[in-house]
Amino acid sequence: MKVRVRFAPSPTGGLHLGGVRTVLFNYLFARAHGGDFILRIEDTDQGRFVPGAEQYIMDCLTWCGLEPDESPVKGGPHMPYRQSERKAMYQQYAQQLVAAGYAYYAFDTPEEIETMRTAHRKDEHSHAQYDGNTRMHMKNSLTLPEATVQQLLADKTPYVVRIKVPANTTVTLNDMIRGEVSFDSSLVDDKVLLKADGMPTYHLAVVVDDYLMQITHAFRGEEWLPSAPVHVLLWEYLGWKDQMPQWAHLPLILKPDGNGKLSKRDGDRLGFPVFAMNWTDPKTNEVTAGFREIGFMPEAFVNMLAMLGWNDGTGQEVFSLKELTEKFAIERIHKGGAKFDYEKAKWFNHQHIQRTDDQTLARLARPFMEAKGITADEALLVKVAGLIKDRCTLLPDFYTQGHFFFATPEVTEMAAITEKWNAQKQAFFEGWSAALATQANADAAALEASFNEHVQQHGLKKGDVMLPLRIMLVGGKYGPGVFAIAELIGITETINRITAVLRSI
């Protein structure tokens, strides 16, 4: 049977790190087994629907290089891929469950349910939930006479359909990551399957769609494990038990300090992105930072996520997406959650930058240069990228480490020159820059030779004037070799920068 997996996000906002990792594991598993990766939009909660979120999610997948084989826009053999457009199917199966006695209508108002809960919470050992212990005291088709139920239905009284979870049985599932996990059904509540607005809840929708779309392996976050018995029961009640996908509940990505799931708030608080790409809340216009915009390469981002909960056992940490698809093995996924480490994340990006050719780097860096007002010549940008890549961790570093190749820098460390300035140095720079004007050979070695010669003529030591020269050309105490810089900006610009600084001393 062909492997089919799916990522099923709800379009409610930014795409979280953990979500991307779930996508990644789905994708890798599909590729490793020659299977299909499906994107399904779980937009069953009309109250939480956010316009633009669906497109945003797809853009994130595109950026990461994790394109689905079937999706709402791409289509596929199981259209539609948006649950809101599949409403009728869920209703049909909900009716089937009711008819078979596996589910029932419930007419309780939210207030009535709340009353039941508060009443039961007082009792130490109560479950305080709508379940086998309480359902017979509520307003539903199990407790009401058939005629009353029919009347209520005919009167269009709002109702939900709930699963009737059996008492005293053990529901077991075999998780690919955790092995056998079992639950006492008496402790599982009668989850709502169909809401009053006619939409299914996740519980019904995930089972129906996984069945209809012939999903063979279902990856999701560990937070879903407690509701897994409901899903297993549904597969059984719908008569599809032998086609139930294999479950894999992924460990959580935790916040760096303390414990708990990593949230958008943690990113804001600690100063790093949590979403794959910038997300703008359409209501408030508030922008939440994304890894793309802060300057991560997609491959580094994906690599970093893969290593959060998985490794190949060899100690190798840097992988291309292609290598990951070749080496990924679900057996090596961890059970425990991993704390997110932003420093390590940046290290991954640095590693990928070093492994990327200069042309590609120039292409990646360009938007960040342009955002700072620098329109760089392509050939020069490629050379600069190669020259400074080892001191770049994030893509914007190509600007901070290389802007002076493209525009005369502001001298921010003038003090480093003036502190030890004297007439001798003044004479040296005046003399050397004048000599440069007639120098034909502009390569770094020739420039340095000329420099050395003049240093001697003026009775100086090279070390006396190297730093001043750097400040003149770069503006600060950083950057690659000074003569390499002089070569790339050219003799004329070198002279100009020296002259400008001499004038301001």
Added chain:
RNA sequence: GGCGUGUUGGUCAAUCGGUUAAGACGCCUCCCUUUCACGGAGGAAUGACGGGUUCGAUUCCCGUACAUGCUACCA
């Protein structure tokens, strides 16, 4: 509270009963570098606790502790 899941250095982690318990990030020291980095060489730092099983437990089992997830007509 109940139920589920988890627990090797500060963090990511290897180990599939026998090791001086890898490696990486970060941190510290030194080297290289007439700047800043890269790079190189070192260093500090780990099996939550208590019982078993075993000739031998980080590894298997059971408790305890701690952490975390869930307990919505949200996913």
